[in-house]
Amino acid sequence: MSYIPIPEDRHFRIKRIGYDPGRSRPWLERLVYSLYVFAFWGFVIATYAGVPALFDALGWTAGWGYVVMRATQVVLLFLLSAVIALMLILALRKYLGKVQERYGPMHYGPAGGIQTVFDALKLLGKEDFVPAAADWLTFRLAPAVTFVSSFAIFAVVPFASGWTLADTNVGLIYLIAVSTLSTYGVLLGGVSSGNKWALVGALRAGAQMVSYEIPLALVFLSVAVWGGSLSLGRIVDSQMGLWNVVPLFIPFVLYVISSLAELKHIPFDFPEAESELIAGYNVEYSGMSFAFFFLAEFVELFLLPALIVVFFFGGWHGPLFGLEPGTLAAGALQSLYFTIKTAVWVWIFLWIRATLPRYRDDQLMEFAWKAMIPLALFGLVLAAYMRLIWR
Amino acid sequence: MSTISVDPVPGRSDEMVVNMGPQHPATHGVLRVVIGLEGERITRAVPHIGYLHRNHEKIEEARTYFQVVPYTDRMDYVSGTQNELPVVLAVEDLLGVEVPQRAKQIRTIFFELFRIASHLVWMGTAMLDLGAITPFLYTFWDREIILGIVERTAGARMLPNYYTFGGVRRDVHPEFFKDVADFLDHMQRRMPDYEHLVLENPIVHARTKGVGVLSKERAIARGVTGPVLRASGVAYDVRKAFPYDAYPDVEFEVPTSSDGDTYARFWVRFQEIYQACKIIRQLLEQTPKTGPYKGKVSPRLKISGERYRAVENSRGELGVYVVGDGSDRPYRIKHRGAAFTNLQVIPDLFIGAKFSDAIAILSSLDPVFGEIDR
Amino acid sequence: MSLLSEVWQAVKALGTGMATVHKRVYEDAPTEFYPYVQPDLPAVSVQSLALVENEDGSERCIVCLQCERACPAQVITIERHRNPEGKGFLIDRFDIDLVNCMYCAACVEACPVSSIVTIQDFEMSTYDLHTLKADIDFLHEQSRRSRRWYSPKFGVEIRTDDGKIVKAPPEMQPGGLAELLKPAEEEVDQ
Ligand code: SF4
Ligand code: SF4
Numbered sequence: 037m038s039y040i041p042i043p044e045d046r047h048f049r050i051k052r053i054g055y056d057p058g059r060s061r062p063w064l065e066r067l068v069y070s071l072y073v074f075a076f077w078g079f080v081i082a083t084y085a086g087v088p089a090l091f092d093a094l095g096w097t098a099g100w101g102y103v104v105m106r107a108t109q110v111v112l113l114f115l116l117s118a119v120i121a122l123m124l125i126l127a128l129r130k131y132l133g134k135v136q137e138r139y140g141p142m143h144y145g146p147a148g149g150i151q152t153v154f155d156a157l158k159l160l161g162k163e164d165f166v167p168a169a170a171d172w173l174t175f176r177l178a179p180a181v182t183f184v185s186s187f188a189i190f191a192v193v194p195f196a197s198g199w200t201l202a203d204t205n206v207g208l209i210y211l212i213a214v215s216t217l218s219t220y221g222v223l224l225g226g227v228s229s230g231n232k233w234a235l236v237g238a239l240r241a242g243a244q245m246v247s248y249e250i251p252l253a254l255v256f257l258s259v260a261v262w263g264g265s266l267s268l269g270r271i272v273d274s275q276m277g278l279w280n281v282v283p284l285f286i287p288f289v290l291y292v293i294s295s296l297a298e299l300k301h302i303p304f305d306f307p308e309a310e311s312e313l314i315a316g317y318n319v320e321y322s323g324m325s326f327a328f329f330f331l332a333e334f335v336e337l338f339l340l341p342a343l344i345v346v347f348f349f350g351g352w353h354g355p356l357f358g359l360e361p362g363t364l365a366a367g368a369l370q371s372l373y374f375t376i377k378t379a380v381w382v383w384i385f386l387w388i389r390a391t392l393p394r395y396r397d398d399q400l401m402e403f404a405w406k407a408m409i410p411l412a413l414f415g416l417v418l419a420a421y422m423r424l425i426w427r
Numbered sequence: 428m429s430t431i432s433v434d435p436v437p438g439r440s441d442e443m444v445v446n447m448g449p450q451h452p453a454t455h456g457v458l459r460v461v462i463g464l465e466g467e468r469i470t471r472a473v474p475h476i477g478y479l480h481r482n483h484e485k486i487e488e489a490r491t492y493f494q495v496v497p498y499t500d501r502m503d504y505v506s507g508t509q510n511e512l513p514v515v516l517a518v519e520d521l522l523g524v525e526v527p528q529r530a531k532q533i534r535t536i537f538f539e540l541f542r543i544a545s546h547l548v549w550m551g552t553a554m555l556d557l558g559a560i561t562p563f564l565y566t567f568w569d570r571e572i573i574l575g576i577v578e579r580t581a582g583a584r585m586l587p588n589y590y591t592f593g594g595v596r597r598d599v600h601p602e603f604f605k606d607v608a609d610f611l612d613h614m615q616r617r618m619p620d621y622e623h624l625v626l627e628n629p630i631v632h633a634r635t636k637g638v639g640v641l642s643k644e645r646a647i648a649r650g651v652t653g654p655v656l657r658a659s660g661v662a663y664d665v666r667k668a669f670p671y672d673a674y675p676d677v678e679f680e681v682p683t684s685s686d687g688d689t690y691a692r693f694w695v696r697f698q699e700i701y702q703a704c705k706i707i708r709q710l711l712e713q714t715p716k717t718g719p720y721k722g723k724v725s726p727r728l729k730i731s732g733e734r735y736r737a738v739e740n741s742r743g744e745l746g747v748y749v750v751g752d753g754s755d756r757p758y759r760i761k762h763r764g765a766a767f768t769n770l771q772v773i774p775d776l777f778i779g780a781k782f783s784d785a786i787a788i789l790s791s792l793d794p795v796f797g798e799i800d801r
Numbered sequence: 802m803s804l805l806s807e808v809w810q811a812v813k814a815l816g817t818g819m820a821t822v823h824k825r826v827y828e829d830a831p832t833e834f835y836p837y838v839q840p841d842l843p844a845v846s847v848q849s850l851a852l853v854e855n856e857d858g859s860e861r862c863i864v865c866l867q868c869e870r871a872c873p874a875q876v877i878t879i880e881r882h883r884n885p886e887g888k889g890f891l892i893d894r895f896d897i898d899l900v901n902c903m904y905c906a907a908c909v910e911a912c913p914v915s916s917i918v919t920i921q922d923f924e925m926s927t928y929d930l931h932t933l934k935a936d937i938d939f940l941h942e943q944s945r946r947s948r949r950w951y952s953p954k955f956g957v958e959i960r961t962d963d964g965k966i967v968k969a970p971p972e973m974q975p976g977g978l979a980e981l982l983k984p985a986e987e988e989v990d991q
Binding site: 490493494495497498500501561565568571578579580581582583586588596597600620623624627628629630 | 810811814815817818820821822825831842843845846847871872873903904905906907910919953975
């Protein structure tokens with residue numbers, strides 16, 4: 037008397053694949069997670085020591101050979117930034133998971149170790165959609181602008197003494213120029229999307245940039261005054277005995293706040309504010325265009341803490357255990373110190389992201405104009421006085 | 428001004444009209460507010476409701492009284508049994524049933540447990556709206572404990588269908604009282620964490636203090652109830668004004684604040700969690716471990732007469748007006764929703780505020796769309 | 802000075818908040834690994850409905866239509882005819898539309914013989930909603946597969962491996978306190 041036949045596979049059975057809590061292998065998990073660190077370190081050593089040594093051995097150090105060497109380094113740095121993004125996204129998700137009493141990614145790779153690789157593959161496979169109301173060229177260009185300007189910061193970051201692409205004597209000015217550009221990508225992307233939320237997000241990004249850029253520049257100035265140079269390498273050199281964080285404490289605090297704002301990181305993430313503007317400037321982006329915004333965000337999440345370390349925490353300085361500075365081993369050790377210090381700051385940024393709610397956008401502006409700029413000026417004058425007295 | 432068009436007003440090119448919702452992440456469901464934005468400032472705001480309309484009252488009029496109770500669960504789905512109580516009280520009044528004291532106490536324990544659960548959900552989502560992701564996870568784990576306790580007794584987590592005319596459907600789980608006591612101890616450990624994360628947070632202060640001020644007069648004029656009203660300085664609480672169930676036997680305070688701003692609404696909800704814990708503690712001591720849990724009610728009840736009964740649910744006065752015509756089905760049922768009435772203040776509070784403030788204000792009103800759209 | 806103390810208060814509050822959050826890193830996550838580990842549901846938990854057969858395979862249901870009348874969602878459809886030989890009725894059709902059922906368990910409470918019961922099998926996701934329009938075979942299979950069910954009248958019952966239906970031991974029973982305290986008192990008496 038059955039009216040509706042019962043099919044055999046009536047119940048949707050969950051495929052039991054992936055992580056099995058009863059069969060977790062901690063050594064494998066640790067291996068996968070340390071692979072990221074080794075990949076990172078390996079790329080750094082290869083870029084700054086390996087490639088120059090190789091080209092030296094080949095004798096291609098002048099003319100086009102030099103250009104090819106630099107180009108190789110840039111390609112390696114691009115791969116490095118991909119590793120950084122994968123690592124940081126995983127770190128963010130794992131740390132947020134830990135903090136929120138859950139596990140974070142768990143199913144792909146041991147303890148979710150290669151989850152972000154799969155996410156990147158998913159983004160690659162998605163349709164890259166351009167809305168009809170969008171301005172095609174600008175819409176396409178915006179992620180590239182953002183990513184390139186974030187990536188360009190790599191050029192001046194010293195990983196160890198002498199390990200930098202361009203130890204130029206206008207490093208700080210270059211930094212100001214380049215890091216401001218990334219906001220243009222956000223602005224262009226938001227305005228060209230043809231979406232009201234994206235427009236509001238873009239305008240917020242613009243307003244935000246106007247407010248944090250000036251204290252940022254003033255902080256750079258104090259660092260330059262105290263360090264006696266605009267070159268990042270020399271600034272690190274000058275912190276041999278005493279890290280800048282002690283004499284330049286006020287600029288240091290202001291710099292952390294401004295870099296949070298520059299990162300569009302949580303207390304100041306107005307341009308994308310999920311709960312207000314849905315996703316803000318990148319609401320219309322999908323596929324690889326979105327991935328580039330994402331990549332830029334996480335590359336900056338590494339580079340801005342790295343710059344904090346360069347400016348205030350003595351960059352690569354650390355005990356060398358009698359190694360001759362300038363050798364490969366010393367460089368590797370120094371880059372390790374640098375990475376560890378940066379990792380601590382990245383962790384602090386992630387921690388902030390896990391804890392704090394968001395300010396209102398006009399509160400940042402008010403704070404920047406009424407408190408940060410006067411304080412930054414005060415810090416600058418203080419730094420100049422201290423330089424006159426002690427150096 | 429019943430509705431505004433999504434197109435800008437002719438001649439006002441500086442105003443941008445955006446649709447906040449029904450799929451906006453901060454609208455707690457399916458509220459749609461058509462907002463006129465002038466930069467970041469809101470010039471007009473018109474809430475549109477009805478995306479979740481299920482024709483509740485009409486369906487309930489076609490059901491017997493026993494069948495009405497499970498339907499009421501679906502109104503304010505984050506505060507479970509609280510919705511069942513008005514109908515149950517009204518029908519008990521009309522029938523003149525004797526409800527055993529123990530049943531009343533059990534009902535009140537559940538009622539206050541769901542108040543904590545609902546306020547925890549509010550806390551998590553409000554912080555999510557303000558941009559903090561972590562408190563959301565914490566509050567949901569703690570709410571999970573409450574739902575687990577409810578499930579062990581009532582068989583379902585969010586929509587338990589537990590109260591019935593004359594008492595409760597079945598006796599509580601043997602470990603119910605121990606579970607609840609454990610949960611209260613747990614809450615006592617957790618509340619300082621929430622205070623640190625929410626009430627003491629300077630960013631929360633910056634976002635909520637002085638934002639969305641609802642004056643006492645305006646609050647009364649708009650008919651808001653619950654924490655929103657008490658944050659505006661009116662100490663009206665149905666539990667005190669028209670006590671029901673076991674509330675006359677317990678001591679508790681009605682926290683009020685005179686500020687009327689978003690922070691005051693946050694603060695009042697926090698204090699209500701403390702008060703709910705206090706009420707449950709007293710009831711745990713008073714309630715006999717065994718005893719009757721249900722009065723005698725004929726399964727074929729017929730009712731004539733009419734009755735309005737209200738309870739103080741997590742969002743305010745949740746009332747029901749039942750008219751019986753002598754049959755086993757209600758002639759008319761009218762629900763008075765607290766969240767629905769509280770939503771009336773949206774234009775008052777939104778206009779002139781910043782867009783980010785609007786999100787904070789909306790989260791402090793704590794709308795639940797199951798009840799608003801009914 | 803008050804400005805400085807205000808700033809200090811704010812920094813302290815932010816620090817406390819951050820410490821509060823980081824503290825949780827050292828606590829175990831209460832996550833349940835659901836597809837790998839089945840959750841431990843309480844006995845009264847209403848996850849799905851089933852119809853119980855007697856030990857000899859005959860119908861326990863007496864086709865009294867109480868459940869159909871009690872159902873608020875009106876998703877139970879029963880058709881019956883008089884038993885030509887003997888008393889009572891026989892089932893023509895017993896359908897529950899599990900898609901529209903709201904799992905309120907009103908039908909289970911109404912049933913005089915605990916024929917319709919709640920079970921804990923919640924894995925009902927399907928690609929086709931029509932497969933959840935349960936007929937009598939479906940409901941029987943639910944109880945056969947679940948082997949453990951609950952009804953307010955008989956409490957938790959278990960179908961053993963040899964097809965017998967027995968009442969579950971007291972520790973598996975949800976029951977009211979009164980029910981559970983009884984055996985303990987008897988033991989004291991002995
Ligand atoms: S559980 Fe409720 S809705 Fe479902 S069949 Fe039974 S009475 Fe009807
Ligand atoms: S109430 Fe029970 S016995 Fe009566 S028809 Fe329904 S299942 Fe059968």
